[in-house]
Amino acid sequence: MSAPGAPVPLALDGSRIDGSLYGDVTDAARHAPWALNDVISFWSSFGLAFFALLTLLAWWRARGADAAVMARVLAAPVVVGVVYAADMALKSLVREPRPCRALPHSFTLESCPAPGDWSFPSNHAVIAFSVATVLWFAHRRIGAVAALAALAMAASRVWVGVHYPHDVVAGALVGVVLSVPLTLAASRGAGWVERARGGRLRPLLASA
Numbered sequence: 001m002s003a004p005g006a007p008v009p010l011a012l013d014g015s016r017i018d019g020s021l022y023g024d025v026t027d028a029a030r031h032a033p034w035a036l037n038d039v040i041s042f043w044s045s046f047g048l049a050f051f052a053l054l055t056l057l058a059w060w061r062a063r064g065a066d067a068a069v070m071a072r073v074l075a076a077p078v079v080v081g082v083v084y085a086a087d088m089a090l091k092s093l094v095r096e097p098r099p100c101r102a103l104p105h106s107f108t109l110e111s112c113p114a115p116g117d118w119s120f121p122s123n124h125a126v127i128a129f130s131v132a133t134v135l136w137f138a139h140r141r142i143g144a145v146a147a148l149a150a151l152a153m154a155a156s157r158v159w160v161g162v163h164y165p166h167d168v169v170a171g172a173l174v175g176v177v178l179s180v181p182l183t184l185a186a187s188r189g190a191g192w193v194e195r196a197r198g199g200r201l202r203p204l205l206a207s208a
Helices: 015-031 035-048 048-062 067-074 075-096 123-136 142-160 165-196
Strands: none
Touching: 015 165, 035 048, 035 142, 048 067, 048 123, 048 142, 067 075, 067 123, 067 165, 075 123, 075 165, 123 142, 123 165, 142 165
């Protein structure tokens, strides 16, 4: 029993929101070619590494850009870390069980996460859209690629059966809404970048 005055977890029942849509998607996955499912499963599990590569590319391109752009790219790990922490706090508050545990006989391409590994919002969607937001303010083309990849990541999490559609939509919103002000605030580090470009860090912060 909770202590007096302690916050009561929401314990969201996601199946009442879009459980039928989740079932439609996972049923499509059940009947899809295994070659397609293998590709989607691989992307769902390891696709976040692609966002790290895009961030490295953005850093490389930012060496020839103004200091504010470089400041935003350098802040990417901090921005994503802060947003991820907020996401985990929200997960702990809402405590939505995974659909593969709440819905009997649901089809999954991945092993269902353990009890207590809550579903809302999707961590993968939060991280992907947070990175995409930072990169959008650093380099439009790289940001556009990241946005498309983030959409693919969010969709894959439903396809493999570990999230409801509303989980990934919420993850996308959390990733974008929190990352925009943090990324813009990171522009204030332009002065530090300018000074650092005149010192030993110049090879890392400016092109030759």
